[in-house]
Amino acid sequence: MILERDQSSPITVPIGTFRRLLGYLLPYRQKLLIAFSVLLAATATDVVQPILIKIFLDQYLIPRHFPRVVLAELGALYLSLVIVTAVLNIIQLQLFQILALDIIQRLRIELFDKAQDIALSFFDRTPVGVIVSRITNDTQAILDMFMTVLSTFVQNITVLGGILIAMFSLNAHLALYCLILVPVLMGVMALYRKFSSPVFHRARQQLALLNAKLNESLQGMAIIQSMRQEHRMRREFGQINDAYRRARFRNMQLNSLLLRPLNDVIYSLTLIFILWYFGITSFAHAVNIGVLYAFVAYLSRFFEPINNMMQRLNFFQQAMVSAERVFQILDHDELAPRKIGQDQPQITQGEVVFDDVSFSYDGQTDVLKHISFTAHPGQTVAIVGHTGSGKSSIINLLMRFYPVERGHIYIDGVDLRHYSSQELRRKIGLVLQEPFLFFGDITSNIRLGNHFISDDDVVQAAQFVQADRFIRQLPEGYHAPIGERGATLSTGQRQLLSFARTMAMSPIILALDEATANVDTETEDAIQQALTQMRHGRTTIAIAHRLSTIQDADLIIVLHHGEIVEQGTHQELLARQGLYYKMYLLQQGQTL
Structure with a gap:
């Protein structure tokens, strides 16, 4: 029997759930490879852009040297990279979304097929609305994960890798200090997952109960109206709906604290540190303005993917909770009775x-x-x-x-x-x-x-x-x-x-x-x-x-x-x- 979890118990999403979800990518390895290749190309064209600005600042703007042909070529190259990056991002986004649709189509078919094979005793104990919620709402959450989270994480991790390489090429000493941000930001993500997981479980549970109550009410509308049960049904539906609202509000509180705002604070502190570093360095020797611009630009671009990933953690956590609920149905071992033996007897008389x-x-x-x-x-x-x-x-x-x-x-x-x-x-x-x-x-x-x-x-x-x-x-x-x-x-x-x-x-x-x-x-x-x-x-x-x-x-x-x-x-x-x-x-x- 599939039961909703106790709201008071601590909840963690097992790593195996995420690995199992990734297993659905295996039949689509070729599509994934193409999408990832396009993503790498888009990342490369994006990371190179600040380098061109650095070259313009250091070699042409500060020395006041403006050769028209060279600057036109440099500007055309920069504009071309911007256009190519945009086109490649559109292509990779579509490829990842098509891949996500294929995966969810397969997952929903597996769920529906499983529902045909589960023993009737399961349906005796489980409200129809709860099952419908798992096949629709929970798979939709997984779809959002594959559509937005997977591509975002892959893209942004790739971008981060490229940015770190570029930062080390500019100033290895300062880049080494910036590496401290990686465990700090990972700690923020882990903290968010720890506190948000039980909230998402409660929200999904209340949404399933909401669907169950809605399904029951619509099917029994004639009885509800004839027996004057409208007030009671409104009250019960309102109570479930209010519980769902409270769970979602708690989720919003966590998002407002642990996602973008906290990330912005870390970014501001890091920017102050970099400006301080270059300010202190300027007392010893001249500061290369191009390097300063490139470092600040890369820092901004470093936190942009971090912000994107932080925002997607919300979808990721929902997807992990939903996947766990979906896999509970797929792993349900109470199946309808099956034939035993190898013989194929036929019913001919009917005794x-x-x-x-x-x-x-x-x-x-x-x-x-x-x-x-x-x-x-x-x-x-x-x-x-x-x-x-x-x-x-x-x-x-x-x-x-x-x-x-x-x-x-x-x-x-x-x-x-x-x-x-x-x-x-x-x-x-x-x-x-x-x-x-x-x-x-x-x-x-x-x-x-x-x-x-x-x-x-x-x-x-x-x-x-x-x-x-x-x-x-x-x-x-x-x-x-x-x-x-x-x-x-x-x-x-x-x-x-x-x-x-x-x-x-x-x-x-x-x-x-x-x-x-x-x-x-x-x-x-x-x-x-x-x-x-x-x-x-x-x-x-x-x-x-x-x-x-x-x-x-x-x-x-x-x-x-x-x-x-x-x-x-x-x-x-x-x-x-x-x-x-x-x-x-x-x-x-x-x-x-």
């Missing part, structure tokens, strides 16, 4: 056997206890019971959404764990109580990307489940657009489409999780007619809320607190006058 199956979601409380039953090919087995009795858990295990760790489930005599996921999804059709439709049109929601399902198959599946009539009444028929989650359709229409989607796959086994619980009577009658046809030649395991819909089932299993307390046909269970009998009377409106 389902639960053999002494017990199951717990949290590893402590069993929601299923010693479940055993057999659904023979072509039979309909109905599972009934009060809310929380474990009905849906049986479907979840049959679909292998969760691993079976105690007991066994067999299909056609083969352990469920030996089937490939493709075989299970292809041969077991699932219809849930709350149908989920994707943004698109009617046809795409029935086909679901399965290219072997033709347009004729789509129409036949819709006709089979009594959905063709309402589909053809839509303005664009089978190409009618569907809004997010099927918001433009009624509950009954969405359910019929989910039936059509299932039947288009021609499954051998049907798993129905209270598929008629939320539909109107007319739609339920249509679905019941379709179900009667669907059962022929198919094993059906149906979770039912309305007992009237499963009276013709071959076997009815009654669950109570995760245990099978009764099983038999409708008439047999009524004759026993047990729990099923009581449930039936209550639904008929009769007193016990």
